[in-house]
Amino acid sequence: MESEKEALISDQPPIDRHRRSDGAPNPAFRFVVNTFFATLLVLGFQLGMRSVVWRVSNDVSSHCPHRLTYPGEKISWTPCGAIDDHELECATIDVPMDHFNKSNNARGKAFSIPLTRLRGKNATQNLLLNPGGPGGSGTEFISRRGAQLSAIVGENFHLLGFDPRGINKSRPLASCYPDFETRRRLSPVRSKKLVEDSGELFAWTANLVQACADNMGEHGAYINTPQTAADMNDILDAVGQDDMYYWGFSYGTLLGQTYATMFSDRTKRVIIDGVASQFDWYEETLDNEAIQDTDSVFEGFVDECIKAGPEKCALASLAKTKEALSEKLVSEIENLRDNPISVYINSTVYGIVDYWKVWHQVVFISLYRPAQWYATAEKLDSLLRGNATDIFLQIYAQENPFDTEEDAERFVTLNDGKSGPAPWPQDRGEAVSMMQSFFNQSLFADVYYPFYVSKRAWTAVPRTHGYVPRRGVKTAHPLLILSTTYDPVCPLISARGANAAFEGSRLVELKGYGHCSLAVPSLCITHYVRDFLLEGKLPDENARCDADGSPYFAKPDEGDKVTALAQFSDPEDRKIHLAQVKLAREVQFRWKF
Ligand SMILES: *[C@@H]1O[C@H](CO)[C@@H](O)[C@H](O)[C@H]1NC(C)=O
Ligand SMILES: *[C@@H]1O[C@H](CO)[C@@H](O)[C@H](O)[C@H]1NC(C)=O
């Protein structure tokens, strides 16, 4: 069988003109993390950052010899389609494996970084984007969501998506298995019951982390956020741009904060949206902030459901108050722990619906997107009435045994953070109980269980960075920070923390529920974003935006256009609103956009 890496390397097709993807289905979860480490690397930063080996993706050229070059840029591009009459162009650059110690790059050790650019019609600057993860593909973000992003940002910027080192089409790819067959054979593990499954999970994880290290070799240690931040300078240099223009979502806010701390003099227009705490990420064992508001979003779900009534929320007829509905949902789903339901479609499609799947893969994930609440409520209602077919089909569609994104996420997160056994009790039982007291703070936190077990076991890959997040960081231009009021994984408190850490930065709170500003349509947010990007204009302190329309329990595909027409007389505003509605609706199974 062809090796997984080879198969992926040889396969780097240009993006289809009309490519559509509704997101990588996947059962796994975003592993929020936190972590720490302290070292002394900062001196290395200045040394390594300009040492890029330019390379343009050559496999595309054979069937498409036409090359595009632009004055001031150091690379050439290959046309790779169009989205809504905006041209797309693709290129690949190589970046050194280690930006901060050049002697580690002997024999040309490098990562390739694929780029996809959607050209703005009146643009001179490139806006770099990161969709989150870690593990999310920026090139795929452009091809999947470029139309809506460009409607929001406008014509004055090229949108530039890149696959961070180790991720998606970047090579070498962060992977813990040498090929698909090995992954299929060795990746399943039982990890649903905290105490009962801990023996198997801990033992399995000890092998996994060793396999991650062996499979990646030396490159594995350099898949981390400070290196990726330095890669972003190489991307800017390649397109001949001095100033960083950047909009990062979710994990992309960690990348943005890291960049702004390390390269504050190039930080001209950095937006972080759906903020994670970099202090937790790099310096803490457990991620305390990340779970802060998860349950509040769940409360929002039941509250809005009761308010919407049975017409719009199928679950509303099951209880009279939000408290009663919440209790009913929690106990009925809890009951699936010991009584999973079998669903049989036919001899190739069948499976079981259990607590872990319903609670984490359906309920938790839908907290990211209030626009999904209507559909989630319908499925939960059927389940509670004894029909698990629809919920099973959703879970089934999300499962993807060939997914490597989780590996990428593991490398970045565990390499960044305070990984390894030191802060944990030696004894497995005690380690589990330390995790458990953390999980007990939220109805959903045990979703991170397998993740913390691998964080504790992560010793085979050495930490190579010494980035330390700081407070009082002065950047060339202050940051714009966006957050919803209640974000299930990146709470407002973390946005406030970033606001306090970066001098002069301003925070805009989007009143509502969901992950990142894109979860809720709001023209007000778009105006702040555009004014900031174009003119560097910052909002007043304590700026807040309202959501447009009725984002909760609206029936899908009903009334979008009517709402937009009624609410917005300006055709540009209408276009933005429709793009936002579409983004908010997107089904997404991972912690990214
Ligand atoms: C840089 O890397 C070389 C080769 O791995 C190593 O010997 C040296 O100690 C490193 N320098 C620093 C400052 O870490
Ligand atoms: C085009 O870009 C220029 C320079 O950035 C700007 O002054 C002008 O307003 C833009 N025109 C439109 C139609 O956006």
Ligand SMILES: *[C@@H]1O[C@H](CO)[C@@H](O)[C@H](O)[C@H]1NC(C)=O
């Ligand atoms: C790259 O991203 C696409 C879209 O999310 C996904 O389908 C594909 O599996 C990813 N490939 C890898 C190697 O991560």
Ligand SMILES: *[C@@H]1O[C@H](CO)[C@@H](O)[C@H](O)[C@H]1NC(C)=O
């Ligand atoms: C089983 O059901 C799935 C999903 O509905 C369908 O795609 C598939 O063709 C069916 N297979 C057989 C053997 O009927």
Ligand SMILES: *[C@@H]1O[C@H](CO)[C@@H](O)[C@H](O)[C@H]1NC(C)=O
């Ligand atoms: C369960 O739901 C599915 C999908 O909505 C439907 O096709 C099926 O008939 C239902 N089964 C029963 C027993 O009602």
Ligand SMILES: *[C@@H]1O[C@H](CO)[C@@H](O)[C@H](O)[C@H]1NC(C)=O
């Ligand atoms: C966590 O909660 C469970 C269930 O309520 C309880 O049995 C357990 O003792 C708690 N564990 C810790 C460490 O708080």
